[in-house]
Amino acid sequence: MNKEIEGEAALRKLIEIKDKKIWDMNLEIGKMTSELVNLRGAQRTVEKLSAEKKDLETALANALAEDHRQKEADELMMKKLERIQELEAISESHQELNGNLRREITVLEQEKLELHADNVKLAQQVEDQLDRARKAGL
Secondary structure: OHHHHHHHHHHHHHHHHHHHHHHHHHHHHHHHHHHHHHHHHHHHHHHHHHHHHHHHHHHHHHHHHHHHHHHHHHHHHHHHHHHHHHHHHHHHHHHHHHHHHHHHHHHHHHHHHHHHHHHHHHHHHHHHHHHHHHHOOO
16 A cells, blocks of 8 residues: 555656646746737837838938939029029120110210201301302302
């Protein structure tokens, strides 16, 4: 009987060790399951962040392209503004020249009118002298 009791005690001890191992394994499985859930969550976060990074890179590339296009547009606008300033300076110069020419034309027209009046007077004087010479018998 002693051997039977010792056998049962040894068997109980083995069952107890086995139950402890099962308990430890279940704890380890729980930890691993928890870690797996965390890893899957982290994986989803990484995937989401990767997609956001791609979107941000695309947005940055678009912004840089738009900035480049804006810079080109600004440069073109500056060239146009410079050309407008040049043309305004030319226009101002032409207006001044035109004003000077108009004043000269006015002076010349006045001189022409005066010369015409003088010609009329001279013609009248010549006509008067011819009349007097005719009357005087010449």
